Amino acid sequence: MAADPPPADSVPVVALARLGRRQGSRWTLRGVDLEVPKGQQLMVVGSNGSGKTTLLRLISQAWLPSSGKIRLFGAAPGPEAAARSALLSHADYLYDDLSAWENLNILVRLYPQKDTDPLAILAEVGLDKRRDDLVRTFSAGMRKRLALARLLWKRPELVLLDEPYGQLDPAGGQMMDALFRRFRAAGTTLIVATHQVRRVGALCDRAIYLADGKLCWEGPAAKAASVADPGGEE
Amino acid sequence: MLPVPRAIFEVLRKDLLLAWRTRARVAAVLAFGVTSLLLFSFAAGPDTVKLRANASGYLWLAILLCSTLALTESFRYEVQNRALEGLRLIPTEPFAIFIGKSLANLLLLLLLGVALVPAMVVLYDVSFKLGLPMMIGVIFLGAAGISAPGTLYGLLAARVRSGEVLLPLLLFPLEVPALLSSTRATELVLTGDPMGQLQSWLGLLFAFNVIFWSVCGLLFGRLMEE
Secondary structure (H helix, E strand, C coil): CCCCCCCHHHCCCEEEEEEEEEECCEEEEEEEEEEECCCCEEEEECCCCCCHHHHHHHHHCCCCCCEEEEEECCECCCHHHHHHEEEECCCCCCCCCCEHHHHHHHHHHHCCCCCCCHHHHHHHCCCHHHCCCEHHHCCHHHHHHHHHHHHHHHCCCEEEEECCCCCCCHHHHHHHHHHHHHHHHHCCEEEEECCCHHHHHCCCCEEEEEECCEEEEEEEHHHHHHHHCCCCCC | CCCHHHHHHHHHHHHHHHHHHCHHHHHHHHHHHHHHHHHHHHHHCCCHHHHHHHHHHHHHHHHHHHHHHHHHHHHHHHHHHHHHHHHHCCCCCHHHHHHHHHHHHHHHHHHHHHHHHHHHHHHHCCCCCCCHHHHHHHHHHHHHHHHHHHHHHHHHHHCCCCHHHHHHHHHHHHCHHHHHHHHHHHHHHHHCCCCCCHHHHHHHHHHHHHHHHHHHHHHHHHHHHC
């Protein structure tokens, strides 16, 4: 007789086994084992080129691994997991020749949400007054805000943020802090790659440190600064 | 998971919206096509009989040349800001994305082909023995024969340096059967079909489309993953 499946909450949202990715002749990620339970806020730290972005792209399914295995929500990666997760990447996936509203509307049509007004999402990221402007006229920070609006519209259960504070002004940074708290309150699983170790460390539960594509340390997020930013300069 | 028909429709809608937003570029591609037809007439000389006899070939060469520009354009905005990666994250079958983009390219090529017909009539002094609707039908099938492999190779070319040079090198040899059957079918539409050959050429074009829309649709997913 087959055993009962484990309860949904006990299945890690992300489970990586010996995960690796090779680009050309270089391994940008090597042998990473990691589990992220539901609702956990994980910070990924490491120097430039340590494999943080690669890790997030692999988990988001934007890239395929060269070795190892990924399980998302207890199953193999696929369209189901893609529908339940979202990535805020360095690349914003926006179309320069479309307006802010038209870019958001692509997601609105793909993922209809009956109880949410897309204009409210644009207002939340501070772009409601620029909704009809072409994205090509936006600053880097505004593009980031629009990319964030697209992520929020999707209401993902797994949020992947790659340098979320990059290009944002101080008000945008505060908006991002508030979003972290909102994700926590909603029980959203969060994986954040960042160099802002102290700021994000105060908002996350756990941290991992990557160096040269390998997972070198993991522990409480509050202690990550002593590993990743021992000088305290951030 | 997003239903395949809805994903196809949304990708098609997005591509048509982008084509509309960048319609100055579409107009430039059309101007290039008309210029090509004009240059062919100069190259062939003032012999009206010769021009009329070769009109269908010139039309399809102009459409094929225009297609490389249009297909490059359709992936230009996907490469900017890695939007292609964003498309890959849509929870649907890659086949749906291929069909959506190919349909958008088909409509664009159909528009270009139909818009080139008046220029062909004026420059080469031709008339439609089998009627204009049949002419549009042939352009539709021929454009479909270019758009499916063109979308696959457009993706490939978009991912490599100097891809715009690579695209015609990959696409043109593959298009020989489609070019041949489209040209012959167009010639029969222009001059009449007393021997009943049109059906055979359209059949060949249809078979080319069935094979290449299926094969390219399967390969597109693999290519998106790489």
